[in-house]
Amino acid sequence: MKFPTSLAPELARIEREPYYQPVGDEVALFESAQRRRLPVLLKGPTGCGKTRFVEYMAWRLQRPLVTVACHDDLTTADLVGRYLIVGNETVWVDGPLAAAVRAGAICYLDEIVEARKDTTVVIHPLADNRRLLAIDKRGELVAAPDDFMLVISYNPGYQSVLKEIKPSTRQRFVALEFDYPEATIEAGIVAQEGSVDAETARRLVKLGELTRNLKGAGLDEGASTRLLVHAAQLIADGVEPATACTAAIARALSDDPEMTGTLDDLVHAVF
Amino acid sequence: MSASTRKLFANELEERLDELLFASTSHRSAKGISEGLEKLAREQQERVLHWVGVAAQSYAEIGYLVAALGPRALARLDAAGFEAWVLAGLEAYDREGGQAAMRLLRDLDAFCAARAQSAARLGDLEARLGRFLQGLSGRPLALAAAATAHTDTETVFLPAQLAALPTARDNRRLYRAMAALLWAQTRHGTFGSAGSDVAAAFARWPERARAQRWFAVLEAIRLEAVLGAELPGLAAEIARLRGPWPARLLPAVARLAHPDAAVSRTLTFLEEIMAGEDEPPQLPHAGAIDLEAALRVRAARIARESETVRRALSTLKGFGGRQGAGEDAPALNVEGGRVALSLDGEIVALPPEAQAAAQSLLQDLGEVPPECLVPAGPGAWQPTPRQGGGEDALTGHRQPHARYDEWDYRRRAYRRGWCHLFEVELPPGDPGYVAKVGLRNTAAIRDIRRRFELLRGEDRLLGRQPEGEEIDLDALVDAAADRRAGAEASGRLYVRRVRRERSLAAMFMVDMSGSTQGWVNDAERESLVMLCEALERLGDAYAIYGFSGWTRTRCDIYPVKRFDERYDATVRGRIAAIEAKDYTRMGVAVRHLTRLLEAQPARHKLLVTLSDGRPDDFGDEYRGHYGIEDTRRALQEAHERGVRSYCVTIDRHGADYLPRLYGPARYTVLDDARKLPLKIADIYRRLAS
Ligand SMILES: Nc1ncnc2c1ncn2[C@@H]1O[C@H](COP(=O)(O)OP(=O)(O)OP(=O)(O)O)[C@@H](O)[C@H]1O
Ligand SMILES: [Mg+2]
Secondary structure (H helix, E strand, O other): OOOOOEEOOOOOOOOOOOOOOOOOOHHHHHHHHHHOOOOEEEEOOOOOOHHHHHHHHHHHHOOOEEEEEOOOOOOHHHHHEEEEEEOOEEEEEEOHHHHHHHHOOEEEEEOHHHOOHHHHHHHHHHHOOOOEEEEHHHOEEEEOOOOOEEEEEEOOOOOOOOOOOOHHHHOOOEEEEOOOOOHHHHHHHHHHHHOOOHHHHHHHHHHHHHHHOOEOOOEOOOOOHHHHHHHHHHHHOOOOHHHHHHHHHHHHHOOOHHHHHHHHHHHHHHO | OOHHHOOOOHHHHHHHHHHHOOOOOOOOOOHHHHHHHHOOOHHHHHHHHHHHHHHHHHOHHHHHHHHHHHHHHHHHOOHHHHHHHHHHHHHHHHHHOHHHHHHHHHOHHHHHHHHHOOOEEHHHHHHHHHHHHHHHHOOOOEEEEOOOOEEOOOEEEEOOEEOOOOOHHHHHHHHHHHHHHHHHHHHOOOOOEOOEOHHHHHHOOOOHHHHHHHHHHHHHHHHHHHHHHHOHHHHHHHHHHHOOOOHHHHHHHHHHOOOOOOHHHHHHHHHHHHHOOOOOOOOOOOOOOOHHHHHHHHHHHHHHHHHHHHHHHHHOOOOHHHOOOOOOOOEEEEEOOEEEEEEOOEEEEOOHHHHHHHHHHHHHHOOOOHHHHOOOOHHHOOOOOOOOOHHHHOOOOOOOOEEEEEEEOOOOEEEEEEEEEEEOOOOOOOOOHHHHHHHHOHHHHHHHHHHHHHHHOOEEEEEEEOOOOEEOHHHHHHHHHHHHOOOOOOOOOEEEEEEOOOOEEEEEEEEOOHHHOOHHHHHHHHHHHHHHHHHHHHOOEEEEEEEEEOOOOOEEEEEEEOOOOOOOHHHHHHHHHOOOOOEEOHHHHHHHHHHHHHOOOOOEEEEEEEEOOOOEOOOOOOOOHHHHHHHHHHHHHHHHOOEEEEEEEEOOOOOOOHHHHHOOOEEEEEOOHHHHHHHHHHHHHHHOO
């Protein structure tokens, strides 16, 4: 059988080293998994550096990175590929997953639980020792080269019972657990990413810690590193610190007027 | 405008009042009152009616008074003030009874004066302050009203009202400052730390009362500076509220106001002061110190938590027989506020309850005392003595519907068929109850219906359909390719929107134990009404069961709504009939309801418990550890069977054993039962979308 011409999507390689501050032994583990051709699951709360970590590892391993943000209308075709009509011809276009497999890239499926169940199944043969991607529409079976690596992420803090990762999926992956880093490390990240001085960063991290104490007592999650970085960026831009924290942290965490009152109190305790 | 904004006329008001006030209890007619209410705007009328209903649930006379005084109160108070006025009345009722409540409500002048002028009330701020303190430390501290501000290290006592400063705003801030300083006493060593024995120091001074008064003032100086290191905003606010230090405190300030000053420095300085005869100045922001109470509570907590750590260690693999062995001694290391155990060079994480206990010890002592590292030996457990044979006498001759195993953590084994489960019919309750709740919560229910309809309306796109509202480009391209290749092209070229198949079955398990008496029970019932409204919109399969019991031989489960029952008059009557009964043997209830849930065909199964989070049963056995461990086990079993649990706990103080109790289940804590009805639908929405 003759396949129509293919249009391969461009795969970008990361040129500049992304800033990533290692927190534990995640870098070494990831490299091991890559050498052993094992897929990796990153779990951790929102905004704790999972995406940044993958970008960094892609740079470090000199592999192109293909990121797919999963959502509940993501179809298998969106991942694997589809035919298009170009002029008078049908042309096959690889989806991001197929492109990543062919190119030996790192494919990062962000928030895998958001994807439809039938979509997750296409990654199963890729994620075990077969390392195969089936492209049904073309009757093609692509064997992943050694360089290809599958990475998925998952936030276990979700409360919805409808959004849990199936054991048959999760048990194919080496799991790296992420959490908000320890205070001094986190302050370093906030200072670097938000371009603020060490003292401001330290206070922002303190505020983060205070809000995390309220997890389960009115908040689903405390402030993520991302939110702290946002506040820092506003401060670096000249916004008054308490105002910056209220906007970037307190209001971002809750709409409940009682809770925002408490969060304001905490902001004013630190700034 | 629509009919719903039209004012209600006296006769309509009268009708609703009669209903809310249960007409019977009030011998007076609602006529005079409704004439007063007729003059109000509809929104205000609804506000009064809402609170009349709430108040009447405690005591019809209070409801009556709220209705009678409502127009006058609203003329002088804004919405929040009006609410505060009713709640103050209800609190007085809870505390001191009907007469006190009526007195407080009638004295509108005093209430308005206090409110309008400058006083701040603890009742208004309690929830917010409580969360603030929890944010500061992560360890829940209870709040309570008392004549003088002080803490026993587990409860922060504050005056019911503060009017020391000229504006209400500043008085509210003063509350926050006082609470923070008292919290700092528990956090920064006022009652002793690894290096200082405060009790021994005090034993030297015969004038103990004067020593304590000075101690409170000196510690306020020291702690403000200590707070300044991490919480500079708070320290600055405290400084502003207190104003400049009185001149004669300046030597003390020079000595004690350092960010890293420890309590030993205060004690040394106090030594000098006690040589003289001065009384300390009065500082409005510094609370008092009740050393006895604090030391007692603190010692009990330290003992309890050391025990928890020891018990947990004894269960860690390889640790059991190690006492006194010559090998490397195990050590605890503290890194970034987390405690881990290093054993022969290996780092072992502590189980969650031991982690919490160790953290708490760190807060109290600045270290985890080395004694904790001697694990409780296997022989440490003493079985609680049986209560002389009374238990089986209660059994009667009923045959249980089922028997369930129960987990005995001491044996690390199940007691087979230990709990006797009975499904008991609830007698029909007030048929009008649900309608009354609806009346009181019209706006909230409207909102719930709207939001849940949106949730249900979330559609999903199906491709390759024979018909539909949009063309499926993928299918079209395939068809073109097929046609070109000479194959037969499919006609399924459309995208169609279909309603999402949810396939979720939810079970609600409602605590009907004696400890829910009062607000909690009311809140549970009201919440069920709200929930049913929501779930009826959503179309998820759901069931509701109450549970309570009296010893293992009488575990009662009360069906309120079975999966196959409709939300009809019978079910509504049963909701009304939910009442506080006996004890809380939670494990067996979880097991039974898990079994019922398992029989449901839905793909996702959800068990939601509503309780005050205190497993407990008659005769002590189920109280404390045993009940916690069994409940945890039951939730774990459910998890293994694919049932996900979510535990809603109504508890002012958010007990620290909850993470242990709920194990694999997710949970939330509400500090005020009255919020449950308004929050429950939201909670469910988060779980199921
Ligand atoms: N270890 C780290 N090194 C450098 N930056 C970090 C680190 N951790 C967090 N950040 C900062 O936090 C931000 C959020 O991180 P990131 O986007 O990687 O989060 P995430 O875990 O992928 O979150 P989500 O689950 O919401 O996608 C980053 O943009 C970066 O500024
Ligand atoms: Mg991300």
